[in-house]
Amino acid sequence: MDLADLIDPNRVVFGARANNKEQLLRDLAARAASQLNLDAQTISSAVLAREELGSTGLGEGFALPHARIPGLDHFFGMFARLNKPIHFDSIDGKPVDLVFLLLIPATAGGEHLAALAAVSRNLRDRDFAAKLRKAASAAALCSLICDPQHSR
Structure with missing residues (x-):
């Protein structure tokens, strides 16, 4: 599975602006809910519950919040680069x-591990992360994230 398989330019x-982790996760959940036609509270509750099990902050300025979502029928990825880093x-x-x-379908089997690995492999790559941080526009950022030639 490639990073580009999980995301599109609208995501x-x-x-992004947030003062703390909870505010950011609620904002991303609301954005995802509007695109998926699902309840924002359902998504944010699932993501925050997963976060309570242990932080999804994987180091080097990268986080991979994730959760299984009832009613979701496909994997859904959304990327955000924050204006100002948060704890x-x-x-x-x-x-x-x-x-x-x-966001992972509640019925997904082991394929969610491949999705998590694809995202983690790319965003933990220091060169790729540096390019994401240097992107000067939404279009440039999208080109990096959404293009299968840029992700591996």
Whole structure:
């Protein structure tokens, strides 16, 4: 599974703003809900419940919040680059500025592990993350995230 399989241009947020992790996750859940025609509270509750099990801040300024969502029939990814990094309880203690929200169908089997691995492999790559941080526009950011030639 490639990163580009999980996302499209309408799901890239350039210059997101949030004061804290909960605010960011609720905002991303609301954005996802509007695109999926699902209840925002259902999505945010699932994502926040998963976060309570342990932070999805994977280090080096990257977080991969994810959750299984009832009623979702396909994997759904949304990427956000924050204007200002926020505290995320990351494993390395560093603030987060790159966030990939991954919503997983409640009925998904082991394929969710391939999706998580695809996102993690790309965004934990320091060169790729540096390019994402340097992108000067939403279009440039989208080109990096959505193009299968850029993701691996």
